Amino acid sequence: MTGSVRSTCAYCGVGCGVLLTPDGLGGLEVKGDPDHPANRGRLCGKGAALGETVGLEGRLLSPRVDGRDTHWDSALNLVAKRFSDAIAMHGPDAVAFYLSGQMLTEDYYVANKLMKGFIGSANVDTNSRLCMASTVAGHRRAFGTDTVPGTYEDLEEADLVVLVGSNLAWCHPVLYQRLSAAKVARPAMRVVVIDPRRTATCDIADMHLPIAPGADVALFNRLFTAIYEGGALDKDYLAHTDGFDAALRAAYADKGDTGLDAAAVEAFCALWLRTGKVVTVFSQGVNQSSSGTDKVNAILNCHLATGRIGKPGMGPFSVTGQPNAMGGREVGGLANMLACHMELENAEHRQAVRTFWEAPTVPSAPGLKATEMFDAVERGEIRALWIIHTNPAVTLPEADRVRAAIAGCDFVVVSDVTDATDTARLAHVLLPATAWAEKDGTVTNSDRTISRQRAALTPPGQARPDWWHLAEVGKRMGWTRAFDYAGPAEIFREHAALSGIAGRFGLDFDISGLADLSDSAYASMAPARWPVTAARQGGRFFADGAFYTLDGRARLVPVISRAPAAPLTDARPFRLNTGRVRDQWHTMTRSGTSPRLSRHLAEPYLEIHPIDATRLGLRPAELAEVESNAGRAVLRALVTDQVAPGQVFAPMHWTGETAPTGRIDAVVASVTDPVSGQPESKAAAVAVSRWPAAWYGFAATSSKPAPRAPYWAAACSQGGWRLELAGTNTVEDWQTEARVLFGLPDAACLDMSDVRRGVHRLAFLDGDRVVAALFVAPEPVAVSRDWLAGALGGESAGILAGRPAGDRPDPGPIVCSCLNVGVNTILSAVESGTAMSVEAVGAALGAGTSCGSCRPEIAALIARVHAWEAAE
Ligand SMILES: Nc1nc2c(c(=O)[nH]1)N[C@H]1C(S)=C(S)[C@@H](COP(=O)(O)OP(=O)(O)OC[C@H]3O[C@@H](n4cnc5c(=O)[nH]c(N)nc54)[C@H](O)[C@@H]3O)O[C@H]1N2
Numbered sequence: 001m002t003g004s005v006r007s008t009c010a011y012c013g014v015g016c017g018v019l020l021t022p023d024g025l026g027g028l029e030v031k032g033d034p035d036h037p038a039n040r041g042r043l044c045g046k047g048a049a050l051g052e053t054v055g056l057e058g059r060l061l062s063p064r065v066d067g068r069d070t071h072w073d074s075a076l077n078l079v080a081k082r083f084s085d086a087i088a089m090h091g092p093d094a095v096a097f098y099l100s101g102q103m104l105t106e107d108y109y110v111a112n113k114l115m116k117g118f119i120g121s122a123n124v125d126t127n128s129r130l131c132m133a134s135t136v137a138g139h140r141r142a143f144g145t146d147t148v149p150g151t152y153e154d155l156e157e158a159d160l161v162v163l164v165g166s167n168l169a170w171c172h173p174v175l176y177q178r179l180s181a182a183k184v185a186r187p188a189m190r191v192v193v194i195d196p197r198r199t200a201t202c203d204i205a206d207m208h209l210p211i212a213p214g215a216d217v218a219l220f221n222r223l224f225t226a227i228y229e230g231g232a233l234d235k236d237y238l239a240h241t242d243g244f245d246a247a248l249r250a251a252y253a254d255k256g257d258t259g260l261d262a263a264a265v266e267a268f269c270a271l272w273l274r275t276g277k278v279v280t281v282f283s284q285g286v287n288q289s290s291s292g293t294d295k296v297n298a299i300l301n302c303h304l305a306t307g308r309i310g311k312p313g314m315g316p317f318s319v320t321g322q323p324n325a326m327g328g329r330e331v332g333g334l335a336n337m338l339a340c341h342m343e344l345e346n347a348e349h350r351q352a353v354r355t356f357w358e359a360p361t362v363p364s365a366p367g368l369k370a371t372e373m374f375d376a377v378e379r380g381e382i383r384a385l386w387i388i389h390t391n392p393a394v395t396l397p398e399a400d401r402v403r404a405a406i407a408g409c410d411f412v413v414v415s416d417v418t419d420a421t422d423t424a425r426l427a428h429v430l431l432p433a434t435a436w437a438e439k440d441g442t443v444t445n446s447d448r449t450i451s452r453q454r455a456a457l458t459p460p461g462q463a464r465p466d467w468w469h470l471a472e473v474g475k476r477m478g479w480t481r482a483f484d485y486a487g488p489a490e491i492f493r494e495h496a497a498l499s500g501i502a503g504r505f506g507l508d509f510d511i512s513g514l515a516d517l518s519d520s521a522y523a524s525m526a527p528a529r530w531p532v533t534a535a536r537q538g539g540r541f542f543a544d545g546a547f548y549t550l551d552g553r554a555r556l557v558p559v560i561s562r563a564p565a566a567p568l569t570d571a572r573p574f575r576l577n578t579g580r581v582r583d584q585w586h587t588m589t590r591s592g593t594s595p596r597l598s599r600h601l602a603e604p605y606l607e608i609h610p611i612d613a614t615r616l617g618l619r620p621a622e623l624a625e626v627e628s629n630a631g632r633a634v635l636r637a638l639v640t641d642q643v644a645p646g647q648v649f650a651p652m653h654w655t656g657e658t659a660p661t662g663r664i665d666a667v668v669a670s671v672t673d674p675v676s677g678q679p680e681s682k683a684a685a686v687a688v689s690r691w692p693a694a695w696y697g698f699a700a701t702s703s704k705p706a707p708r709a710p711y712w713a714a715a716c717s718q719g720g721w722r723l724e725l726a727g728t729n730t731v732e733d734w735q736t737e738a739r740v741l742f743g744l745p746d747a748a749c750l751d752m753s754d755v756r757r758g759v760h761r762l763a764f765l766d767g768d769r770v771v772a773a774l775f776v777a778p779e780p781v782a783v784s785r786d787w788l789a790g791a792l793g794g795e796s797a798g799i800l801a802g803r804p805a806g807d808r809p810d811p812g813p814i815v816c817s818c819l820n821v822g823v824n825t826i827l828s829a830v831e832s833g834t835a836m837s838v839e840a841v842g843a844a845l846g847a848g849t850s851c852g853s854c855r856p857e858i859a860a861l862i863a864r865v866h867a868w869e870a871a872e
């Protein structure tokens with residue numbers, strides 16, 4: 001294709017290839033790359049909407065010191081000086097970097113080299129500690145190295161795919177589409193979902209096991225004993241392992257309660273035993289747990305004992321979350337790793353890396369892991385902190401405490417693409433980074449495929465790539481030669497050459513075959529799965545029984561289940577589970593700028609079971625307060641039996657910028673897995689109560705609102721913002737309040753208020769065009785939100801009805817973001833019999849035919865109509 005640039009999606013670890021075509025006006029057309037092995041042209045809703053997120057609104061365009069724009073030289077000199085001073089006065093461990101699995105490999109490599117090789121501290125950790133640390137630790141315990149043995153094709157070739165703590169349909173949508181397509185092609189294939197919640201992923205499941213939170217070790221120990229009793233052991237393969245007897249004893253000793261029907265557990269075990277080709281996919285339901293590493297090993301034990309690993313259609317498969325979570329592990333971004341899977345504690349590895357880097361020193365002990373790092377910041381032990389490409393004031397547990405700790409730190413540098421984040425607002429120095437579509441480098445996806453990210457747009461203002469920020473500071477700290485890079489190709493070659501040393505130590509991560517790439521070969525590099533050496537490229541690991549432990553044998557690890565760390569009490573009787581929604585990415589700084597993506601779930605919410613809601617006197621769409629000993633949050637109640645009684649679920653995406661009381665990590669306690677240091681983000685003990693709202697409001701406005709209500713949540717919409725509001729005190733004069741909210745002191749106002757009923761409807765006009773509207777009521781406001789947001793800029797007639805006139809149907813909340821099809825439109829097509837299947841809905845309405853991410857929701861709507869009909 002001419003004029004288009006091949007790159008990789010900015011979001012999840014599936015690592016889809018994209019074709020970017022600039023429109024010459026700063027915009028970008030985004031298509032799936034038909035030649036990329038991860039997606040073969042497919043994209044999910046987030047990938048397809050990437051073009052909507054490249055605008056310059058909200059971008060940080062210049063370095064900023066103490067709130068004032070400045071030039072690069074002065075900002076970089078200041079950073080170098082403050083880091084050097086802190087090190088001179090308090091030693092190298094008084095400084096720290098907090099990084100991200102979204103940085104490119106080249107950025108990451110430079111950061112790790114600067115901290116571990118030159119500053120001489122291992123205080124460099126990453127948000128992968130909140131994400132993949134338990135998998136890394138589990139892999140290393142079992143295999144001797146952090147290796148994902150399989151490939152994406154294994155999910156398609158398996159006869160049984162078990163998804164443990166993974167909402168693949170929403171979080172790895174294109175991989176989910178590949179799995180669904182494989183199941184359609186081969187209906188005998190079975191899918192099992194192990195998740196306390198019924199998620200969209202259950203749509204293709206033959207079996208859903210709603211496991212008790214945290215009980216995965218108990219379930220996989222039960223499977224392990226069943227494997228033994230059922231004669232499914234692979235004795236030849238076991239000869240390549242150690243620890244079977246101890247693991248079996250532990251499995252029998254485990255009396256943990258899975259919370260599941262005995263019959264369902266037996267059926268699951270029987271299915272696993274009789275199906276040779278099994279892939280077990282696992283994700284945050286496994287990792288983000290105080291027993292996360294043990295959960296990983298409980299799964300690996302079953303695959304090792306049966307020899308079902310590293311062969312087509314077989315193996316444990318950890319799906320990575322961030323686009324370069326895998327690359328970060330490769331460069332040694334974690335505080336307890338060195339580089340290229342080499343180990344800090346290993347003197348030979350240290351010496352080799354030091355010689356290669358020509359570095360003054362390499363620390364021998366691990367640095368501070370994420371939560372420990374921010375504890376040290378809180379105690380004042382970290383004097384200078386550099387945060388790159390992550391938003392810890394929102395996403396670390398006990399986020400309010402973390403935010404206060406950062407605010408209290410002597411010197412904080414933040415590299416970001418925007419200044420409008422909870423973390424960036426606390427920085428002394430803000431460094432403007434080039435964004436996804438403006439930068440060059442590589443990322444590694446979940447199945448070890450290294451892909452190029454390529455710039456398609458010119459960096460705006462003074463934005464520069466993250467590697468450049470780091471290298472410039474390294475040079476200014478006195479290490480000119482070590483950080484004198486011409487560009488990412490040179491950094492990549494150095495990284496690839498270092499991996500050759502790892503390879504000579506017999507380690508898995510060896511891409512030395514790419515160490516001599518010329519600049520132009522790097523420019524045109526095609527996706528490649530590691531390892532890449534003269535002898536080998538890609539493929540699977542461990543079918544041959546050769547592992548990376550000292551004796552070359554794998555370890556089965558004895559594990560016994562433990563309940564989540566925080567006990568449930570009468571005061572805090574609910575388990576708080578947290579996670580993701582389909583169309584938003586983490587703290588929404590990028591996905592939140594797409595009106596299309598913002599329509600799906602526009603407000604922070606709490607899923608709660610109808611029995612619990614009734615008991616608490618909490619009606620649908622009222623506000624719920626969630627509280628723990630760490631903090632509190634206020635969220636919209638979404639009453640649903642998708643969560644079990646006694647459990648609640650909240651998404652992680654909302655921030656001080658979008659919904660200040662929706663920051664769910666304010667409530668999550670900072671307890672970590674003892675081996676990996678990964679926080680337990682999915683099992684806090686909380687109290688839930690009805691938030692005593694005196695009024696509820698909804699607003700749509702074409703300019704940015706300035707809310708001051710105790711509860712608010714804002715989302716962007718086509719041509720403006722939409723806003724949910726609520727308060728506990730009565731407001732005397734709504735028109736004045738609305739003028740402040742909208743920043744419209746003088747605009748003409750249509751006011752239809754019924755003061756006695758507490759119902760207010762206000763519209764503000766510019767000429768005869770509506771520029772803002774506010775609806776207030778003593779109960780949750782029932783207006784058509786999408787219609788109102790779309791009515792901005794239009795004529796005022798009928799606006800205060802809050803919904804379309806009778807002759808125009810209300811599409812309802814949007815289900816298919818790509819084609820803008822609402823829930824009511826789909827329901828009426830199904831109810832009228834026009835469309836009775838997902839395919840038929842697609843044919844009739846287009847819904848679900850573009851990226852396909854909403855197909856599980858369409859299926860659920862169809863099932864709902866069938867259930868109503870059956871009940872009639
Ligand atoms: N749309 C979207 N996609 C994303 C992201 C995003 O922000 N938005 N982020 C990316 C990132 S960085 C990551 S790490 C991945 C995460 O991808 P996933 O891990 O699939 O996502 P989560 O929603 O965090 O959690 C998965 C499931 O774990 C379940 N769970 C909770 N506790 C337990 C338990 O004790 N046992 C079991 N078996 N399950 C449990 C939850 O109910 C939840 O459905 O997603 C990636 N993809």
Ligand SMILES: Nc1nc2c(c(=O)[nH]1)N[C@H]1C(S)=C(S)[C@@H](COP(=O)(O)OP(=O)(O)OC[C@H]3O[C@@H](n4cnc5c(=O)[nH]c(N)nc54)[C@H](O)[C@@H]3O)O[C@H]1N2
Pocket residue numbers: 100101102127128130131132284288321322388389390391392395396415416417418421433434435436466578579580585586587588589590652664665668681682
């Ligand atoms: N309760 C709870 N908490 C969780 C989780 C959970 O499931 N539940 N999940 C955890 C997991 S798995 C993860 S991965 C984390 C994710 O959490 P974070 O990494 O903290 O969240 P992001 O919003 O991805 O932050 C990325 C930041 O980088 C900025 N940025 C974007 N592009 C660039 C760039 O090119 N350069 C630079 N320098 N900056 C850029 C963005 O504007 C944004 O501020 O959250 C964790 N926290």
Ligand code: SF4
Pocket residue numbers: 009010011012013014015016039042043044045046047048172173174175
């Ligand atoms: S599945 Fe979606 S978000 Fe993930 S890489 Fe592919 S297009 Fe991007």
Ligand SMILES: [Mo]
Pocket residue numbers: 130131132321322
């Ligand atoms: Mo993650």
